[in-house]
Amino acid sequence: MGQQEQVATSLAGAVSEGVSASLASVDAELARRYPGDPGTRQPVHTVYVPGDAHTADTLRSWGDRALAALDEHAPDAASLAAVLGLPDELAGPVHDRVRAKLEREPVEDLRIDFEDGYGGHTDADEDRDAARAARLVAEAYENGTAAPYMGIRMKCMEAAVRDRGIRTLDVFLTGLMEAGGLPDGLVLTLPKVTYPEQVAAMVRLLEEFEKARGLRPGRIGFEIQIETSQAILGADGTATVARMIDAAGGRATGLHYGTFDYSACLGVSAAHQASDHPAADHAKAVMQVAAAGTGVRVSDGSTNVLPVGSTENVHNAWRLHYGLTRRALARAYYQGWDMHPGHLPTRYAAVFAFYREGYEQAAARLAAYVGHAGGEVMDEPATAKALSSYLLRGVDCGALDAAEVARLTGLTRADLDRFAAPRRGDLTATAPQ
Structure with a gap:
């Protein structure tokens, strides 16, 4: 045993107390603004279906159409691996799991669209379709056929469509309440947000609805869709998206990048509008930094290249979609949009390959x-958090x-959950011995 060290200090206890007192407001602000990840499941994608096209069998139809595409254009593990460049050891597990996923849970997050994907309808049409959407969502959760997450995308808060968007939101939420209440997987999307004041207006709407229906304050959250340049950089030079998160008052659940509206806003020509364009990378990087630690999750956009037609066309579209999805995953964008049932095989192939190729090392x-x-890598508590999150996803x-x-x-x-979402300031937790 070594010599017993003598421990001496120079500061009075009052000094530490005074420092803590001076930082009390900062401590409270950190806890309020940066609560950390909510620890809930994040879907790997969002599927958009027009409000007039959604039916009770939409989810199963998407799964069946995706399975049919897989059977026609990549019926076995070897053929899928050849298209996507999967290594031999992943080909079988990925192909098998993609098929199983399409049979069991083809869509993780469904958004019934009353915005860009829904046009040319009268007010009476939209009232009817919003009420029907509420009924179908409620029935799906009741009979066990729902996706883990479901909801609507309303029209935006711009003057020309504001009243219509508010009414559709009211009809949909009221319909759910009349059918038994709001499901746990409810998600709402507010598109084309440009100013934080539009987010604050959405908060006010939800507050008023909660009061009218006797719901607990803060029960209803929503996603903010980033589709304009002003949502990234304001006229005063600040990152508007950070101000939007603040304006949501804890209700923001996600930031969704809108590939084509945002690209067009910057003047990117149609042929180059894609989620890997430098303009897209910049926007998502700002979104990611603004959202870090807030509990708000970032979603990538979509590709409009559809896997339809000849096998050659389908394979080309699949390779593109697979590559974009893998690229997004490497950049920590764990969610994206899928616009066609034919995108589902490559969405899941990319996601499954991403996790299966690294899970043994991570574990x-x-x-x-x-x-x-110990081992070959000296990991820190923050890395243990990332490893746990990777495995849980x-x-x-x-x-x-x-x-x-x-x-x-x-x-x-439970151990993994605790590592993945530690309390603020506590990244030293260890699992029970």
Whole structure:
């Protein structure tokens, strides 16, 4: 044993107390603005269906059409691997899991669209379709056929369509309440947001609805769709999107990038409007930094190149979509939009390959961290958080099985949840020994 060290200090206890008192307001502000990830499942995509086209069998129809495309254009693991460049060891597991996903849960997040995808309708038409959307969503949750997340995209807060958007929102939410209440998976999307005041107006609407229906304050959240340059950089030079999150007062659940509206706003020609354009990368990077730590999640946009027609055309579209999805995942954009059933096979192939190719290494690193066993990489608590989040995302979407993750890490789901979403200032948690 070494010599016992003498511990001496020079500062009076009152000094520490005074510092803490001076930072009390900062502590409270950090807790309010940056609560961290909510710890809930994030869908890997959002599917948009026009309000007049949505039916009770939309989800199953998308899954069946996606399966038919897979059977026609990549009926086995080898053919899918050849199209997408999957390594041999991933080909079988990815193909099998894609098929199983399309049979079991083809859509993770459905947005019934009353904005760009819904046009040329009278007010009576939109009233009817909004009421029908509420009924179908309520029935889906009641009979167990719902996607994990479902909701509507209303019209924006610009003057020309504001009243119509407010009415559609009211009809939809009222219909859900009359059918038994708001489902846990309810998601609302506010498009074409340009000013924080438009977000504040949405907050006011939801506050008034909660009061009218006796709901707890803050029950209803919403996504903010980023489709204009002013949403990224305001006239005063500030990052408007950060001010939008603040204006939402804790109700913002996501920031969704609108590939084509945003690109057009910047004057990008139609042939170059894509989610990997430098303008898109800049916008999403600003969104990502503004949202970090706030509990607001960022979603990538979509591709408008549809996998239809000849097998050659489908394969080309699949390679494009697969590449864009993998690119987004590497940049920590874990959600995107899918515009056609034919996009589902490559959405899930990209997601499943992303998690399956790295889960063994991630599990080993996390297990070594928990067991203080060292290894080839010296990980820090923040990295343990990232490793846990990676594994949990893989389990939630079906890329990984909970049992195989538990076997490799020695951790339960509760342990992983605790690592992935620690309390602010506490990144030193370890799993039970």
